[in-house]
Amino acid sequence: MRxxxxxxxxxxxxSSVAFAQSTFEFAIDGGWSMWGYxxxxxxxxxxxxxxxxxxxYAYFLTPHFGLGIGADFRRHGDALTLxxxxxxxxxxxxDGEHYxxxxxxxxxxxxxxxxxxxxxxxxxxxxxxxxxxxxLMAGASYDIALNGHTSxxxxxxxxxxxxxxxxxxxDDVHAYxxxxxxxxxxxxxxxxxxxxxxxxxxxxxxxxxNRWYFxxxxxxxxxxxxxxxxxxxxxxxxxxxxxxxxxAHSFMSTYEPMIxxxxxxxxxxxxxxxxxLGVRYVFPKRKHKYPCKCI
Numbered sequence: 001m002r003x004x005x006x007x008x009x010x011x012x013x014x015s016s017v018a019f020a021q022s023t024f025e026f027a028i029d030g031g032w033s034m035w036g037y038x039x040x041x042x043x044x045x046x047x048x049x050x051x052x053x054x055x056x057y058a059y060f061l062t063p064h065f066g067l068g069i070g071a072d073f074r075r076h077g078d079a080l081t082l083x084x085x086x087x088x089x090x091x092x093x094x095d096g097e098h099y100x101x102x103x104x105x106x107x108x109x110x111x112x113x114x115x116x117x118x119x120x121x122x123x124x125x126x127x128x129x130x131x132x133x134x135x136l137m138a139g140a141s142y143d144i145a146l147n148g149h150t151s152x153x154x155x156x157x158x159x160x161x162x163x164x165x166x167x168x169x170x171d172d173v174h175a176y177x178x179x180x181x182x183x184x185x186x187x188x189x190x191x192x193x194x195x196x197x198x199x200x201x202x203x204x205x206x207x208x209x210n211r212w213y214f215x216x217x218x219x220x221x222x223x224x225x226x227x228x229x230x231x232x233x234x235x236x237x238x239x240x241x242x243x244x245x246x247x248a249h250s251f252m253s254t255y256e257p258m259i260x261x262x263x264x265x266x267x268x269x270x271x272x273x274x275x276x277l278g279v280r281y282v283f284p285k286r287k288h289k290y291p292c293k294c295i
Contacts, residue, residue, distance in 0.1 A: 022283040023058045023066075029219050031274015035078040035112065035227070038266040042084040043258060048077035048111065050272040056120070064126050068137065072118040076227075076270040080258045082108040082154075093160070100161040108154030110258040114192045114227065114270070115146040120199065133205035135215070140198050143223070148190030150257040155182045186255040195225040197270075205280060213280045221272045228268040231260055 033050035056070030088101040122139025157180040159170040169178060203217030258264060 021060045021285045023060070023280055024283070025054070025056045025058075025070075025215075025278055025280040027054045027056075027215070027276045027278025028052070029054070029274050029276035031219075031272060033077045033270065033272045035076065036223075036267065036269035036271055037078075037259070037264050039080060040263050040265060043080050043082045043263040046079045046081050046109070048079040050077055050274060051075050054120075054276075054278070056122075058122075058124050060124070060126065063128070066124040066126065068120075068122040068124050068139070070120050070122075072116075072120060072141065074116045074118060074143070074272075076114045076116070076223075076272060077112065078270075079109060079111040080263070082110070082258065082263070097162065098164070100163070102159045102161070104157040104159070106155040106157070108152060108156075110150065110152040112148070112150050112190060112257070112259055114148040114190065116143040116192075116195075117146060118143045118197070122199075122201075132207075133213070135201070135203040135205055135217070137201040137203075138199070140196060143195045143197055143227075145192035145194050145227070148192035148228070149187065150190055150259065151185065151187040152255065152257070153182070153185040156180065156184055184255075188257060190228065190257070190259070193225075193227055193229065195223050195227045197221050197223040197225075201276070203276070203278075208279075211282055211284075213282065214278075215280055216275070216277050219272075219274055219276050221270075223270045226268050227270055228259070230264070 028051070030049065030051040033048050034045070039045045052072055052074035054070055054072045056068050058066045058068035060066035082105055084105050086103045086105070088103075090098055091101050092098055118141040120139050120141035122137045125136045127134040127136070158178040159168070160178055161168050199219060199221040201217060201219045203215040205213045205215045207213050
């Protein structure tokens with residue numbers, strides 16, 4: 001059995017001397033994306049998208065088998081939504097009066113984005129047919145984190161209960177120093193980690209002329225090293241700015257991204273599935289360096 005595989009390898013290596021051919025490609029892709037974490041109630045997961053650009057070079061040892069290397073720019077995204085209420089009991093307003101503060105969160109959307117430059121390597125299989133070529137690829141990449149961002153928006157309504165006066169302020173929130181707004185759009189940075197991922201690609205190669213080809217296909221990617229580490233968690237998206245001393249209702253204006261709260265748990269392994277479009281240039285087959293001289 002070992003001799004059989006050795007002979008196959010030797011014949012492939014010898015045939016590469018006669019066949020050796022290279023390709024160069026450029027592609028863009030886009031599709032569905034998630035970061036792989038679990039979401040706890042009352043938050044809900046919602047779809048986000050990814051996109052990227054790729055340049056690559058492949059060296060084919062035989063008509064069907066080649067090795068590839070390249071460079072990618074990629075964006076991974078994910079998003080959460082939240083509709084709920086929160087209450088802080090026995091806090092003080094700006095006049096020093098005690099009350100219970102209520103916050104209604106409506107259609108809140110918290111989105112995460114991460115950008116990477118990747119170095120992929122792959123094994124490639126080419127299947128020629130009468131009219132098109134089919135490329136099947138599998139590989140891995142080292143992903144260098146450029147930056148990460150989070151942003152959120154939705155409608156927030158702040159109201160209050162004053163038990164000592166048996167009064168609930170909800171009819172004219174601005175008159176009592178409370179407010180309702182859809183303009184609050186907090187954003188911030190996320191400390192992403194360098195990671196590594198595995199991917200598969202499948203393309204249909206359509207000839208434009210003798211050297212240039214247009215291709216379309218699908219791509220799927222799984223990040224097998226965690227891309228993010230949560231800091232010390234807080235209970236919910238809105239936290240207390242001033243835990244020591246008097247607490248005014250303004251503390252609700254500080255927002256902690258939902259990804260850093262107990263609404264999110266688990267590990268962070270981004271997954272993307274999408275389509276890709278590109279062009280591929282096929283170099284002429286390499287000629288023998290020392291051609292045979294027949295007598």
